[in-house]
Amino acid sequence: AQKVTQAQTEISVVEKEDVTLDCVYETRDTTYYLFWYKQPPSGELVFLIRRNSFDEQNEISGRYSWNFQKSTSSFNFTITASQVVDSAVYFCALSTGNQFYFGTGTSLTVIP
Amino acid sequence: AAGVIQSPRHLIKEKRETATLKCYPIPRHDTVYWYQQGPGQDPQFLISFYEKMQSDKGSIPDRFSAQQFSDYHSELNMSSLELGDSALYFCASSSRTSGSRFSDTQYFGPGTRLTVL
Numbered sequence: 001a002q003k004v005t006q007a008q009t010e011i012s013v014v015e016k017e018d019v020t021l022d023c024v025y026e027t028r029d030t031t032y033y034l035f036w037y038k039q040p041p042s043g044e045l046v047f048l049i050r051r052n053s054f055d056e057q058n059e060i061s062g063r064y065s066w067n068f069q070k071s072t073s074s075f076n077f078t079i080t081a082s083q084v085v086d087s088a089v090y091f092c093a094l095s096t097g098n099q100f101y102f103g104t105g106t107s108l109t110v111i112p
Numbered sequence: 113a114a115g116v117i118q119s120p121r122h123l124i125k126e127k128r129e130t131a132t133l134k135c136y137p138i139p140r141h142d143t144v145y146w147y148q149q150g151p152g153q154d155p156q157f158l159i160s161f162y163e164k165m166q167s168d169k170g171s172i173p174d175r176f177s178a179q180q181f182s183d184y185h186s187e188l189n190m191s192s193l194e195l196g197d198s199a200l201y202f203c204a205s206s207s208r209t210s211g212s213r214f215s216d217t218q219y220f221g222p223g224t225r226l227t228v229l
Contacts, residue, residue: 035217043200045155045220091154099168100145100218102154 002027004094006103013082014111021077021106023092029053034068034075035093039105045091051075082110114138116205116221124227125193133188133224137205143167144186145218146178147202155202161186162208193228200225 003026013019025034036048049059051068059066063080079086087110092103117136125131137144143162147155148171157170161180172178175193180186190197204218 037220043225044222045202045204047217047219050217097168099157099160099170100155102156104154 002029002094002096002101004092004101004103006090006092006106008106009104010107010109012109012111015084016081018078018080019082019108019110021079021090021092021108023075023077023103025073025075025092025094027094027096029096031096033095035095035100036066036075036077037091037093038088039091040088048077048090079108082108084110084112086110116203116219118201118203118221118224120224121222122225122227124229126229127193127195129193129228131190131193131226133190133201133203133226135186135188135203135205135221137184137186137203138219141205141207141219142184143206143208144180144184145204145206146172146186146188147204147220149200149202149223151199158188190226195228198226198228 005024008022032053034051038046038048049066056068056070065078067076089105089107091105094101116138119134123131145160146158148158149155158172159169159178160167164180175191178188200223202220202223204220206216206218
C-alpha cells in the first residue's frame with residue numbers, strides 16, 4: 001500500500017527564518033515519483049517539484065530546496081529566508097502509476 | 113501557458129439537487145483526474161480518464177459519474193447532493209508517456225467550490 005506522511009500539521013516561523021517541511025512515504029514499488037504542491041489561501045494547487053525514484057540528487061530552486069533520501073524514504077522541502085508569501089498549505093504526494101497519494105499537508109504560516 | 117480550466121468556480125446547490133462540474137485540460141494532455149478536497153483535508157482521488165476511457169477509480173460515490181468527451185474535456189455529474197458533498201473539487205490533467213504506466217506531472221485547475229445547503 002502507498003502512504004505519505006506529513007507529521008507536521010502546522011508550522012509558524014518568523015519572516016527570514018529557514019523552515020523544513022518533512023515528508024515520509026511508503027511504497028513497495030521500486031519506480032515511483034514524488035511531488036510537492038503548494039496550496040495558498042486562494043485554494044489552487046501549485047506544482048513545485050517532481051522527483052523520480054532513481055534520482056536522489058538534491059535540487060535547489062531559488063529559496064526552495066529538496067532533500068530526497070531513499071534510505072529513509074523521505075523527501076523533505078526546505079524554504080530558505082521565508083517570506084510572508086510562502087504562507088500556504090504544502091502537500092507532498094507519491095505516484096506509483098497514475099494515481100496520486102497525498103499527505104495530509106503542512107500548514108505554514110510566516111509571520112512578518 | 114494554458115492551464116487547466118474549471119467551471120463554474122463556485123456553485124451553491126440545495127440538498128437532493130444535481131450539479132455538473134466541467135474541466136478543460138491543458139492542450140495535448142490526454143489524462144484527466146478528479147479530486148475532492150473537504151475543509152482542512154488533503155485531496156482525495158475520485159476518478160480518472162485516459163483517452164476518453166475510465167482509467168482509475170478512487171473513492172467516488174455511486175451518486176457521482178464522470179466522463180471525458182472527444183475534445184478531452186471532462187464533466188463530473190453529481191446527483192442527490194448531500195451536505196457532506198460540500199467541498200473543493202479539483203480537476204487535474206497530464207499526459208501519459210507512451211508505453212509507460214506513469215503519467216507526467218498532474219497540473220491542477222483552480223477548483224470548483226461546491227456548497228450544498
